[in-house]
Amino acid sequence: MALDRFFRRRRPQQKGEGADMPDLWTQCPHCKEGLYNRDLEANAFVCPKCGHHLRLDAGKRVDVLLDEGSWTQLSGRVRPVDRLDFKDTEAYTARLERAQRKAGRPDAILTGHGTLDGLPVTLAVMDFAFSGGSMGSVVGEEIARAAEYAAQHGTPLIIVTASGGARMQESALSLMQMAKTTVALDALSARGLPYVSVLTDPTTGGVTASFATIADVIVAEPGALIGFAGPRVIQQTIRQNLPEGFQRAEFLLDRGMVDAVVDRREHRTYLGSLLGLLMHREASA
Secondary structure, eight states, X not given: OOHHHHHOOOOOOOTTSOTTSOOOEEEOTTTOOEEEHHHHHHXXXXXXXXXXXXXXXXXXXXXXXXXXXXXXXXXXXXXXXXTTOOBSSSBHHHHHHHHHHHXXXXXXXXXXXXXXXXXXXXEEEEOTTTGGGOBXXXXXXXXXXXXXXXXXXXXXXXXXXXXXXXXXXXXXXXXXXXXXXXXXTHHHHHHTOOEEEEEEEEEOHHHHTTGXXXXXXEEEXXXXXXXXXXXXXXXXXXXXXOOTTTTXXXXXXXXXXXXEEOXXXXXXXXXXXXXXXXXXXXXXX
């Protein structure tokens, strides 16, 4: 090979090119530091320079939380249906097919059971990569089933949220899931089993207004956006400047909406200790 060809600058690859070449690094969206993916994964996808918590897909969240090899999936048999024959700029069915290919699952939720520091738990994880983690009929059904499974098997329930809110393409059917999930969680309460909600960035809309904020203990990741309407919508509505850090996890902790803000790298230890304490109290009552 001629030296001039060896040193010749290659043109930047366009999206979709070089599919056989693995991505080696990710830029932190907060501090812009270039991070090797191998190191980032070993650090639970938290930037080692600034502490920013990058978003996780549902599968990686399971790996971060549960003991290795303990996971058994429950979800995946229920699939969304376009009962309204909804179409805006494109058909809802087309949006669903694209989201399903991208995420590799039927909808924006992954549920199952496993152990966390040796304690059996039922876990539900929302996937923001699937249509912004929007809550449709399948999400509501899977969360209800997870709550029922936890009640039947006597395990605590953990739900990790990441959502833009209700799925508009399912209209009232989506809004109905707010009531459905809330009622389903009563089965846990009746059994005296703990329910812990872990709020991640972002948790908004109908998810915040229902099952995400009625847990026995509400934990948030640092810097997570948590609220009903977005800050821009609120600011435009009330025509006032919002306080610094408005709707961020630390802001809500100071005002009592969440019980703790916990670094993701400490979630397994923190939740294991918390649930062990709650289950011990119940067992000795």
